[in-house]
Amino acid sequence: STRRSIPAGEIIFAEDDAPTTAFLIESGRVVISTVQHGETRNLGELGPGSLLGEMAVIDSAPRSATARALTDCVLTPIDRNQFAERLASADPVVRALLMSQLTRYRSALATLTGDAAGSGAMEGRDESGAFDKIRLESELRSALDRDELEVRLQPIMQIATERIAGYEALIRWQHPERGQVSPTEFIRLAEETSLIVPVGDYVLGRVCDMLVELRRRGRSPLPFIALNVSARQLDDPALIDRMLAQLAKRSLPADRLEIEITESLVFNHSQIAALLARCHSAGMLVALDDFGTGYSNLGPVLTLDFDRIKLDQGFTRALGTPRGLALVRAIVAMTAALDCEMIAEGVEDPAQLQALRELGCDYAQGWLVGKPVSLQEVLETG
Numbered sequence: 324s325t326r327r328s329i330p331a332g333e334i335i336f337a338e339d340d341a342p343t344t345a346f347l348i349e350s351g352r353v354v355i356s357t358v359q360h361g362e363t364r365n366l367g368e369l370g371p372g373s374l375l376g377e378m379a380v381i382d383s384a385p386r387s388a389t390a391r392a393l394t395d396c397v398l399t400p401i402d403r404n405q406f407a408e409r410l411a412s413a414d415p416v417v418r419a420l421l422m423s424q425l426t427r428y429r430s431a432l433a434t435l436t437g438d439a440a441g442s443g444a445m446e447g448r449d450e451s452g453a454f455d456k457i458r459l460e461s462e463l464r465s466a467l468d469r470d471e472l473e474v475r476l477q478p479i480m481q482i483a484t485e486r487i488a489g490y491e492a493l494i495r496w497q498h499p500e501r502g503q504v505s506p507t508e509f510i511r512l513a514e515e516t517s518l519i520v521p522v523g524d525y526v527l528g529r530v531c532d533m534l535v536e537l538r539r540r541g542r543s544p545l546p547f548i549a550l551n552v553s554a555r556q557l558d559d560p561a562l563i564d565r566m567l568a569q570l571a572k573r574s575l576p577a578d579r580l581e582i583e584i585t586e587s588l589v590f591n592h593s594q595i596a597a598l599l600a601r602c603h604s605a606g607m608l609v610a611l612d613d614f615g616t617g618y619s620n621l622g623p624v625l626t627l628d629f630d631r632i633k634l635d636q637g638f639t640r641a642l643g644t645p646r647g648l649a650l651v652r653a654i655v656a657m658t659a660a661l662d663c664e665m666i667a668e669g670v671e672d673p674a675q676l677q678a679l680r681e682l683g684c685d686y687a688q689g690w691l692v693g694k695p696v697s698l699q700e701v702l703e704t705g
């Protein structure tokens with residue numbers, strides 16, 4: 324094997340050496356020491372199961388101490404690349420935490436050994452920006468309590484009747500200092516933590532309240548509201564139950580709530596199939612979001628029974644070119660053959676709407692129809 328036997332008394336590595344490997348102590352004892360004002364000072368001993376010399380390997384700084392075998396030792400060397408690969412793929416926050424601890428350890432060590440050069444050399448600065456993420460995360464946590472999140476509604480127009488049939492709920496974060504923070508910035512972050520659960524529940528609660536308000540104001544037929552639900556949220560088996568409970572509590576029909584999911588690698592077929600079955604048996608609608616981008620392909624569309632397919636903005640933009648037009652025509656035909664409705668996203672100009680009308684697309688959503696606005700504005704403009 325790659326194990327190394329070190330006789331008692333031998334130096335394993337010396338202070339100021341350039342590090343190439345760390346070691347796992349399999350047997351024996353190792354003493355760590357530094358030289359201070361010409362005198363050797365013992366910092367401690369390590370025994371079997373301990374990692375040795377990993378610090379310098381992690382941050383590539385010279386060895387801060389000398390390691391010597393106190394008894395006969397057996398060591399397993401660990402190449403620095405083994406750490407480097409794992410560190411590179413680790414969560415940036417975890418990496419930043421590790422670096423911060425390492426920096427603190429080194430400056431404590433420098434103070435202990437009176438090595439002034441070492442102490443000033445490294446401060447606990449975060450160069451990766453990982454702490455920005457942590458800061459944003461704790462701010463998002465309090466944003467929920469402080470009511471800084473807002474749900475806006477963007478109208479979805481039925482092209483044939485030119486009526487607003489429903490709305491897509493889009494979250495907004497009104498940050499006291501940063502101003503409006505885009506959901507593209509904080510939804511991913513919320514997904515990486517458990518924060519997506521309270522954020523999602525907040526949106527769900529607001530959407531149901533909005534449906535109640537629209538009903539109270541006599542909007543008939545009652546429009547549907549589409550809710551964005553990420554893969555991470557659907558990992559929660561109780562999510563659909565919570566949705567149904569929120570609807571039932573307000574005596575709202577389940578078919579006024581639509582969930583939009585974006586197909587991603589996180590999903591597998593049977594997961595989506597089970598979700599669709601549950602939603603359909605409860606009466607809720609499910610739309611496939613961002614169709615034509617990312618990981619989406621024809622597989623799920625052909626085998627899964629989505630109610631609606633949302634054509635990504637990119638295709639709407641391409642309507643002006645002959646190829647784009649031909650492609651959208653084919654997608655409209657496919658959607659119709661599958662008994663799905665199609666919603667075109669990002670409709671910004673009348674020529675696009677006209678093209679979609681001629682192609683037989685069911686719904687249009689975009690700035691031409693309306694920007695995302697507050698419920699108040701929806702109620703005022705009818």
Ligand code: C2E
Nearest residue numbers: 492493494506507510526551552553669670671688689690
């Ligand atoms: P999405 O679901 O694809 O939402 C459509 C995005 O396109 C929205 O951006 C919307 O404001 C924007 N948009 C609408 N019409 C037009 C147009 O005519 N032109 C252009 N250029 N853009 C248009 P927004 O609101 O910034 O949301 C970004 C993404 O954040 C959404 O993409 C969705 O994936 C996610 N998101 C928003 N709200 C929520 C939420 O409550 N929960 C979850 N899980 N995700 C959300």
Ligand code: CA
Nearest residue numbers: 491551583612
């Ligand atoms: Ca969406």
Ligand code: CA
Nearest residue numbers: 612613633668
């Ligand atoms: Ca979309």
Ligand code: CA
Nearest residue numbers: 628629630662
């Ligand atoms: Ca169907």
